[in-house]
Amino acid sequence: MNDHGLTARRTMSGLDYMRRVACGEVEGAPMVHLLGMRMTEVDEGRVVIVLDDVRPEHENGLGIAHGGLAATLLDSALSCAVNTVMPAGKIFTTLEMKINYVRAIRRGLGPLSCIGTVVHAGGRTATAEGRIIDASGKLYAHGTVTCIEFGGRTSRPSRADEDVRPPEETP
Helix, strand or coil: CCCCCHHHHHHCCHHHHHHHHHCCCCCCCHHHHHHCEEEEEEECCEEEEEECCCCHHHECCCCCECHHHHHHHHHHHHHHHHHCCCCCCCEEEEEEEEEEECCCCCCCCCCEEEEEEEEEECCCEEEEEEEEEECCCCEEEEEEEEEEEECCCCCCCCHHHCCCCCCCCCC
16 A cells, blocks of 8 residues: 555655655655646745646536646645645644635646745644746636644654544533
């Protein structure tokens, strides 16, 4: 069973891990490959993911790209940007997202870039913002993400990994 780089990420800083994903030394997320995206730039607190073109299978019933494509581009770039500022073993995942769709994404636009930038990185949560633009800089969508620590620096699962139930009421 493939752990999709989780073992490597637990031993490498987020920046080192993302740089290795971008250059192909470490296998990236299956979803990124499925949708035809690729990580092209990785710096501390900043990641760029490119979609070379919209494919027919990205379209909804109206013949434009499904909103989930933009959401996935944003979620990927923003959460990866957050992880670039984390030490080895401190892994963050998306807790919530806000997306603004500005204009339709269609086939034939050429490459679209999603630029994700960290706004805040705290001990348990982090935020990032990003934009999806074409080669001329025209904006198609923008959004923000809040990430939460997933797992931790040890092999002990964090509360985020547990099935947490509210305490039972006592009479």
